[in-house]
Amino acid sequence: MLQSPFKSLLVKGKSLLPIVQGGMGVGVSAHRLAGSVAGLGGVGTISSVDLRRHHPDLMAETGKSRNKELIDKANLVALDREIAAAKALAQGSGMLAVNIMRAVEQYAAYVKQACESGIEAVVVGAGLPLDLPELTAEHPKVALIPILSDVRGIALILKKWMRKNRLPDAIVIENPKYAAGHLGMARLEDADQPQYAFPAVLEGTRELFKELGIERERIPLITAGGVNTHEQVRELFSMGADAVQLGTAFAVTEEGDAHINFKKVLAEARPEDIVTFMSVAGLPARGVRTPWLANYLDKEAKLQRKAGPKQCTVGFDCLHQCGLRDGIAKSGQFCIDTQLAFALEGDVKRGLFFRGSEKLPFGSEIRPVKELVEYLLTGVRSIAGAVKAPAAPGMVPA
Ligand SMILES: Cc1cc2nc3c(=O)[nH]c(=O)nc-3n(C[C@H](O)[C@H](O)[C@H](O)COP(=O)(O)O)c2cc1C
Ligand code: SF4
Numbered sequence: 001m002l003q004s005p006f007k008s009l010l011v012k013g014k015s016l017l018p019i020v021q022g023g024m025g026v027g028v029s030a031h032r033l034a035g036s037v038a039g040l041g042g043v044g045t046i047s048s049v050d051l052r053r054h055h056p057d058l059m060a061e062t063g064k065s066r067n068k069e070l071i072d073k074a075n076l077v078a079l080d081r082e083i084a085a086a087k088a089l090a091q092g093s094g095m096l097a098v099n100i101m102r103a104v105e106q107y108a109a110y111v112k113q114a115c116e117s118g119i120e121a122v123v124v125g126a127g128l129p130l131d132l133p134e135l136t137a138e139h140p141k142v143a144l145i146p147i148l149s150d151v152r153g154i155a156l157i158l159k160k161w162m163r164k165n166r167l168p169d170a171i172v173i174e175n176p177k178y179a180a181g182h183l184g185m186a187r188l189e190d191a192d193q194p195q196y197a198f199p200a201v202l203e204g205t206r207e208l209f210k211e212l213g214i215e216r217e218r219i220p221l222i223t224a225g226g227v228n229t230h231e232q233v234r235e236l237f238s239m240g241a242d243a244v245q246l247g248t249a250f251a252v253t254e255e256g257d258a259h260i261n262f263k264k265v266l267a268e269a270r271p272e273d274i275v276t277f278m279s280v281a282g283l284p285a286r287g288v289r290t291p292w293l294a295n296y297l298d299k300e301a302k303l304q305r306k307a308g309p310k311q312c313t314v315g316f317d318c319l320h321q322c323g324l325r326d327g328i329a330k331s332g333q334f335c336i337d338t339q340l341a342f343a344l345e346g347d348v349k350r351g352l353f354f355r356g357s358e359k360l361p362f363g364s365e366i367r368p369v370k371e372l373v374e375y376l377l378t379g380v381r382s383i384a385g386a387v388k389a390p391a392a393p394g395m396v397p398a
Pocket of ligand 2 (some may be wrong): 317
């Protein structure tokens with residue numbers, strides 16, 4: 001376990017390093033990344049979505065199948081295996097969490113499976129998890145952690161959960177101006193709105209806790225999005241954050257579960273390569289303008305004009321509401337599962353690569369998780385073990 005100059009993060013009575021590795025799908029944060037972060041004493045998060053892709057036997061059964069039931073079952077088996085493997089790596093250190101997106105059709109099944117497989121925390125983003133307390137009622141030791149972006153969303157969850165006698169065990173505050181993947185705002189043009197700035201959300205949330213009479217509960221606040229220096233970590237803690245969550249910087253570590261090309265695309269992206277666009281899930285998202293995304297964005301307006309209900313492209317029906325399948329013109333018009341799976345495999349031309357907007361702590365270098373966590377905690381950038389990644393095929397080096 002690493003030493004930290006900062007106050008520990010306390011969740012469900014566990015004393016943790018105040019560094020959280022955010023959940024990243026499809027397959028980007030599986031057992032290796034999450035188990036490595038937890039092994040150091042931080043919070044490691046497995047993304048629950050479509051984990052069968054890490055298991056050749058499950059892919060042999062379902063890779064070409066259009067049988068939703070079979071695919072869903074394989075994913076629950078994969079989630080159980082990934083949790084067991086992450087636990088073996090972490091050896092009881094830190095905390096292991098599973099990230100489950102509210103927008104995913106199998107949300108409730110993933111929550112139940114994660115609890116039954118012995119996960120310590122369930123983290124839910126991409127929608128409001130109003131029903132999470134009921135879903136986890138039989139597992140009171142599991143920490144419940146919603147991801148929200150502004151005080152309004154936090155108030156909604158708190159008020160609803162308080163009526164059920166439950167409080168979050170921590171709250172992730174994710175700033176849509178900087179974060180990767182799906183963003184907690186309704187419209188693309190809202191990222192700069194002042195209600196998402198960390199100082200405003202931290203202060204507003206503390207005030208809200210007072211108003212609701214729960215300030216004594218000391219619910220930890222975890223800021224996420226664009227965190228890339230030790231100085232910034234210090235500043236966020238001095239503003240009242242209890243921990244920081246990073247996504248992109250962990251995705252590109254040696255232990256990150258995606259293909260090396262995936263890491264290179266993220267690490268080598270230049271600021272002008274990073275774009276926001278509408279996802280099929282009906283939320284804005286941020287990623288790297290790779291050949292597929294550039295081509296899709298060129299055609300987006302035309303595809304949206306032609307949008308109409310159709311069958312799920314792959315029979316998986318992964319989302320509750322899918323812009324492509326359900327013909328929702330204002331949403332994205334591509335199959336997110338297919339594109340994210342290409343990215344996981346390192347297919348630079350066809351993949352969708354989610355990424356945050358900011359520079360990374362080690363530039364384009366791929367480093368071990370330990371060096372990243374040490375740097376965030378101490379400001380010391382280890383020079384040992386640095387691996388300079390050669391340019392990914394099809395991308396211009398930064
Ligand atoms: C490749 C990638 C995939 C992600 N997938 C998810 C996801 O499935 N669910 C989720 O809640 N957040 C997801 N995120 C967001 C991260 O968990 C994290 O909160 C965010 O990236 C923080 O911003 P940063 O990348 O600037 O550190 C993803 C991020 C990346 C880079
Ligand atoms: S078409 Fe839509 S619902 Fe079907 S797998 Fe693709 S993203 Fe999921």
